[in-house]
Amino acid sequence: MTAEVVGGARRELAVEARDVVRRYQLDGVSVEALRGVTLRIEQGAYAAIVGPSGSGKSTLMHLLGCLDRPTSGTLLLGGRNVADLSDAELAELRNRTIGFVFQSFQLLTRTSALENVALPLVYRGVRRAERRDRAAAALEAVGLGKRMGHRPGQLSGGEQQRVAIARALVGEPTVLLADEPTGNLDTRSGAEVIALLGRLNSERGVAVVVVTHDLDVADQARRRIHVRDGLVERDTGALGPGVDPR
Amino acid sequence: MRTGEAFRVALDALRANRLRSGLTMLGVVIGVAAVVLLVAIGSGAKQEVEQQVEGLGSNIIFVVPGKFEFGSAPTVSRLTLDDVDLLGRVVGDPGRVAVSVASGETVSVGPREMFATVNGVNANVPNVFDRRVARGSYITPTDVDTRRRVVVLGSSVARTIFGDIDPLGRQVSVAGVRFRVIGVFQPQGSTFGVDRDAEVHIPVTAAQRLFGVERIDALAVKAPTVDDIAPLQGRLVSALQDKYPDEEFSAVTQTQILGTIGRILGLLTLVLTAIAAISLLVGGVGVSNIMLVSVRERTREIGLRKALGARQRDILLQFLIEAVLLCVAGGLIGIGLGVGASLAVNAVSPLPAVIAWWSPALAFAVSAAVGIFFGVAPARRAGRLDPVVALRTE
Ligand SMILES: Nc1ncnc2c1ncn2[C@@H]1O[C@H](COP(=O)(O)OP(=O)(O)OP(=O)(O)O)[C@@H](O)[C@H]1O
Ligand SMILES: [Mg+2]
Numbered sequence: 001m002t003a004e005v006v007g008g009a010r011r012e013l014a015v016e017a018r019d020v021v022r023r024y025q026l027d028g029v030s031v032e033a034l035r036g037v038t039l040r041i042e043q044g045a046y047a048a049i050v051g052p053s054g055s056g057k058s059t060l061m062h063l064l065g066c067l068d069r070p071t072s073g074t075l076l077l078g079g080r081n082v083a084d085l086s087d088a089e090l091a092e093l094r095n096r097t098i099g100f101v102f103q104s105f106q107l108l109t110r111t112s113a114l115e116n117v118a119l120p121l122v123y124r125g126v127r128r129a130e131r132r133d134r135a136a137a138a139l140e141a142v143g144l145g146k147r148m149g150h151r152p153g154q155l156s157g158g159e160q161q162r163v164a165i166a167r168a169l170v171g172e173p174t175v176l177l178a179d180e181p182t183g184n185l186d187t188r189s190g191a192e193v194i195a196l197l198g199r200l201n202s203e204r205g206v207a208v209v210v211v212t213h214d215l216d217v218a219d220q221a222r223r224r225i226h227v228r229d230g231l232v233e234r235d236t237g238a239l240g241p242g243v244d245p246r
Numbered sequence: 247m248r249t250g251e252a253f254r255v256a257l258d259a260l261r262a263n264r265l266r267s268g269l270t271m272l273g274v275v276i277g278v279a280a281v282v283l284l285v286a287i288g289s290g291a292k293q294e295v296e297q298q299v300e301g302l303g304s305n306i307i308f309v310v311p312g313k314f315e316f317g318s319a320p321t322v323s324r325l326t327l328d329d330v331d332l333l334g335r336v337v338g339d340p341g342r343v344a345v346s347v348a349s350g351e352t353v354s355v356g357p358r359e360m361f362a363t364v365n366g367v368n369a370n371v372p373n374v375f376d377r378r379v380a381r382g383s384y385i386t387p388t389d390v391d392t393r394r395r396v397v398v399l400g401s402s403v404a405r406t407i408f409g410d411i412d413p414l415g416r417q418v419s420v421a422g423v424r425f426r427v428i429g430v431f432q433p434q435g436s437t438f439g440v441d442r443d444a445e446v447h448i449p450v451t452a453a454q455r456l457f458g459v460e461r462i463d464a465l466a467v468k469a470p471t472v473d474d475i476a477p478l479q480g481r482l483v484s485a486l487q488d489k490y491p492d493e494e495f496s497a498v499t500q501t502q503i504l505g506t507i508g509r510i511l512g513l514l515t516l517v518l519t520a521i522a523a524i525s526l527l528v529g530g531v532g533v534s535n536i537m538l539v540s541v542r543e544r545t546r547e548i549g550l551r552k553a554l555g556a557r558q559r560d561i562l563l564q565f566l567i568e569a570v571l572l573c574v575a576g577g578l579i580g581i582g583l584g585v586g587a588s589l590a591v592n593a594v595s596p597l598p599a600v601i602a603w604w605s606p607a608l609a610f611a612v613s614a615a616v617g618i619f620f621g622v623a624p625a626r627r628a629g630r631l632d633p634v635v636a637l638r639t640e
Contacts, residue, residue, distance in 0.1 A: 062634045065553075067553050067632065067633040067634045067637075068632050068633070068634040068635070069632055087557055087558050088557050091552070091555050091556060091557040091560075092555070094552070094553060094554065094555045094633070095554065095555020096555070100553060102637075106546075106550050106553070106637060108262075108547060108550065110262035110263065111258070111262060115258070119551070119554050120554040120555055122251060122255065123551070123554060123555035123556050123557075123560060124555065125251070128254075167554070171555075
């Protein structure tokens with residue numbers, strides 16, 4: 001396991017990207033969404049990724065979540081090179097280690113909120129009754145205890161976003177990757193979600209990486225990673241241990 | 247993921263998309279039902295004709311002028327009543343030779359009339375063929391010798407022109423000439439909607455005068471045993487050819503007739519099978535189409551499931567179970583529908599339909615194979631994509 005010294009303590013690395021490039025081929029034109037990103041997220045970290053639209057934030061998140069493959073460069077999860085993992089190992093990683101909140105929610109439209117949230121547990125072999133209990137608890141946690149039977153189409157944008165967050169939480173991952181989780185929420189529910197992310201990080205030690213345009217969210221994070229044109233422009237984590245980025 | 251869980255995931259997915267599931271199933275239902283029905287009609291027709299030819303009686307040799315071949319033109323007969331005696335001597339028993347000269351005529355009593363086949367026969371017909379008289383008696387040798395105007399009625403002729411009245415001893419008009427009813431045949435039923443009881447028998451001598459002819463159309467000889475058939479065939483033909491050196495004659499058995507009919511029915515069955523194959527193909531194309539579309543449409547779902555921790559084999563298992571469930575349900579409904587339709591055809595139309603055990607099995611196997619192949623192959627491909635790539639597909 002890769003480890004490094006942060007603030008005097010040995011802290012394990014949750015995710016590491018080494019010189020990662022992601023190039024898209026579109027009608028013969030190649031677009032470089034990421035042009036060589038190197039990044040280390042320690043276990044228990046709380047980082048915010050900020051940057052203008054189209055700068056490559058979502059692309060980076062997908063790579064960190066093992067949902068995509070870099071064109072070049074290396075991705076390490078818990079010290080293991082993602083490129084070397086088998087399909088089953090990757091699936092296990094996505095299922096147990098990572099919780100992902102998509103920018104566009106990605107809910108199954110013909111399925112209830114409860115079943116949407118329970119889906120990760122299905123692939124973990126959790127029994128139906130327990131799945132329901134845990135999914136219900138996760139929905140309660142995001143304030144949707146009264147909307148469990150609704151389908152995504154019967155929920156508001158903010159409610160759908162919270163269902164997506166509940167689904168990322170239900171499996172109790174050690175790394176939570178959230179792509180603009182408050183983008184569709186009003187100030188109050190946005191604040192609730194942020195508080196929730198904060199508690200997950202401080203109480204359970206979940207590493208939280210969140211893409212946001214919301215300064216409140218960015219403020220709460222101990223570390224801010226600025227992305228521009230596919231490159232990490234500024235990373236307050238790089239300032240070194242013990243330095244308050246604010 | 248356990249298989250039971252995969253089952254439930256598949257079931258949930260099917261239930262969540264009722265219309266699509268229904269349409270996919272419809273393709274299988276139609277394909278299977280069409281095959282079952284068409285094959286049933288083909289085999290039914292074949293079986294019916296075979297039963298009928300066999301039902302004529304056993305060891306019968308038909309002697310007809312000309313060549314007996316499928317497609318050859320019928321020959322005008324030069325056979326006469328003297329030839330009955332000739333063949334009787336060849337067989338060694340005059341009682342084994344039956345004779346026929348036939349024509350379609352109107353049979354009537356007062357205002358009630360019916361168009362029927364009038365068959366001029368000798369007294370040996372019940373002996374050679376299995377024709378039974380239900381009431382009264384059959385034509386005797388004396389009736390033939392004295393050209394007596396007596397008639398044995400087919401059951402539907404009797405019913406049509408006499409109704410509930412007992413026809414025995416009554417007068418009927420056959421082609422305008424009065425005959426006395428001496429018997430009524432047992433009913434034989436119908437074949438392909440053709441009434442086999444719309445027939446009357448009169449003495450051959452009376453028939454020749456009635457039709458104004460000297461000829462007879464055909465002779466039938468009942469061989470004593472199966473082993474006698476082959477040698478008799480040769481002797482019958484050569485005896486006739488000695489007498490009529492310029493003519494050709496044929497002596498054919500039921501087996502040979504069955505062979506010829508079999509060829510005709512083989513053609514029919516081929517056509518029906520081709521139609522069935524086409525409908526199976528159409529059904530299969532329908533199934534594969536919807537399967538392809540459904541997997542495409544669900545590439546996002548596949549991507550999401552993978553993002554949440556599904557392995558490739560979980561995805562494959564889900565789609566395999568979905569395809570199998572659809573095909574099995576559709577196949578069973580199709581078999582039910584095909585069998586039901588066959589029974590209905592049997593009941594309400596003259597076409598007989600006999601369900602062959604292999605046709606539902608075959609149709610089912612083909613459509614299931616198509617459904618599973620076209621459902622699973624694209625799901626397999628989609629399952630290999632990286633989650634984000636799959637999620638981005640429209
Ligand atoms: N599938 C794709 N094919 C081609 N180009 C893509 C694809 N996905 C993203 N891009 C391009 O890559 C760049 C980065 O996209 P990305 O979604 O990572 O931006 P982002 O920082 O998340 O923006 P936003 O804040 O609007 O969500 C953009 O220029 C985008 O057009
Ligand atoms: Mg984005």
